[in-house]
Amino acid sequence: MTDIQAEMDVLPGVDPNAPLLQVDDLHVEFRTRDGVAKAVNGASFWVRPGETLAVLGESGCGKSVTAQAIMGILDTPPAVVTGGRVLYRGVDLLKLSERDRRRVRANRIAMIFQDALSALNPVYSVGFQVAELFRKHRGMSRSDSKRRAIGLLDQVRIPGARSRINDYPHQFSGGMRQRVMIAMALALDPELLIADEPTTALDVTVQAQIMSLLAELQRERNMGxxxxxxxxxxxxxxxxxxxxxxxxxxxxxxxxxxxxxxxAHPYTKALLESIPRLDRKGSQLNVIGGLPPALTDIPRGCPFHPRCAYARDVCAQDPPPPAYRIGDYRMARCHFIREVLGV
Ligand SMILES: Nc1ncnc2c1ncn2[C@@H]1O[C@H](COP(=O)(O)OP(=O)(O)O)[C@@H](O)[C@H]1O
Ligand code: SF4
Ligand SMILES: [Mg+2]
Known part of the structure; x- marks a missing residue:
């Protein structure tokens, strides 16, 4: 079996009927000279094919570390995955060899980052970098891979893809570079795309364009x-x-x-109140008071209690139950969900 065949082969144990991605009680910490930063503390969530799950939170709350743990690209050390499972179609990625994880990254789960410029290689043309994926992972010829690269750059709406294919990353605007990154991430038809703040570095109009492009591609491909x-x-x-x-x-x-x-959670409520709204022109933006906790020193009880408008004594003592379900399809971790919902 050639390497290319092996790579395209399904991983042993993959069950096409198992959930696409299920993260179960994931724990990651950073052991540094300044102490242990508990970056991820029991995160659980899932992503189905064809759906978009947004993971939202203030800077430093562990979003990127979670994504890097799923991808298997954490720097270990200082990072240590101390518990949990990352199930892709029933296979625990945390237990795979580095070789198998690379196969998953190449073919099944792709990721794009905030900073497209540093993710692209400055010394190769954009077309070369896209086409190389087809040559390397699909064994395509030079001319076939170039044709596929042009098709893909067209799909992500890079105007004049056929001529721009010879341009270098620095010749593209921030928004166009992010489109190139999306093209590269989608080249090998992943089932799941993880996009880590893909529009944070872009201005508002371009942000909206990239978001709608992602949504469209996700629908077309029935991708998670x-x-x-x-x-x-x-x-x-x-x-x-x-x-x-x-x-x-x-x-x-x-x-x-x-x-x-x-x-249903006071933190969600506070985040919503901090969004600028056109229909509340002139009104004061309600910024959440206080700072997120240092992850080397997370408050006991409910970690949000020092900033929470609903907090009572119990909140500083007891962590809220891990998964309080309201109906079948939603969850919040708070002692006072009923008060927050007003029921
Ligand atoms: N390389 C690192 N060394 C030490 N601690 C880190 C490192 N990267 C991340 N952390 C810790 O993990 C926390 C979460 O980081 P991150 O997942 O990048 O946050 P964000 O939600 O902004 O993506 C940080 O607040 C920090 O305490
Ligand atoms: S458990 Fe208490 S501190 Fe935590 S969010 Fe709910 S009310 Fe606020
Ligand atoms: Mg981040």
């Missing part, structure tokens, strides 16, 4: 999309469900209309 962001304003139109992350845990998870219409 895990969309990571700190900006509640950018995901309302594209997400199906939202997981809200705080201090390395998912504190609320619900379909997008419940999150925006009827949040």
């Amino acid at each position: 999309l895990m969309l990571i962001t700190h900006d509640m304003g950018v995901v309302a139109d594209v997400a199906d469900r939202i997981s809200i992350m705080y201090a390395g845990r998912i504190v609320e998870e619900a379909p997008v209309y419940d999150i925006y219409g009827r949040p």
Whole structure:
């Protein structure tokens, strides 16, 4: 069997009927000279084929570390995965060899980052970098891979793809570079795309264009999309469900209309109140008071209690139950969900 055949082969144990991605009680810490930073503390969530899960939370809450743990690209050390499972179609990625993880990264689960410029190689043309994927992983000829690269750059709406294929990364604008990154991520038809703040470095108009492109490609390909962001304003139109992350845990998870219409967790509520709204022109933006906790020193009880408008004594003592289900399809971790919902 050639390497290329081996790579395209399905991993042993993969069950096409098992959930696409299921992250179960994931724990990651960083052991550094300054102490142990508990970056991910029991995060659980899933992504189905054809759906977009937005993972949302303030900077430093563990979103990128979670994504890197799924991809198997954490720097270990200082990072250590101390618990949990990352199931892709029933296979625990955390237990795979590095070789098998590379195969999953190449063919099944792809990722794009905030900084497209540093992810591209400055010394090769964009076309070469896209075409190389088809040559390397699919064994295509030079001319076939070039044709596929042009087709892909067309698909991500790079104007004049045929002529731009010889340009270098620095000759593209930030938005066009992010399109190239999307093309490269989708080249080998992954089942799941993880997009880590893909539009944070871009201006607002370009942000919206990239988001709608991602949504369109995701629909066309029936791909799962895990969309990571700190900006509640950018995901309302594209997400199906939202997981809200705080201090390395998912504190609320619900379909997008419940999150925006009827949040069940005080943190979600506070995040919503901090979005600038056109219909509240001139009104004061409500910024969440206080800072997220240092992950080397997470408060006991509910980690949000020092900043929470609903907090009572119990919140500083007891962590809220891990998965309080409201109906079958949403979850929030708070002692006072009923008060927050007003029921
Ligand atoms: N290379 C590192 N060394 C030490 N700690 C790190 C490192 N990367 C991340 N962390 C810790 O993990 C936490 C979560 O980081 P990250 O997942 O990047 O946050 P974000 O939600 O902004 O993506 C940080 O607040 C930090 O405490
Ligand atoms: S458990 Fe208490 S501190 Fe935590 S979010 Fe709920 S009310 Fe606030
Ligand atoms: Mg991040």
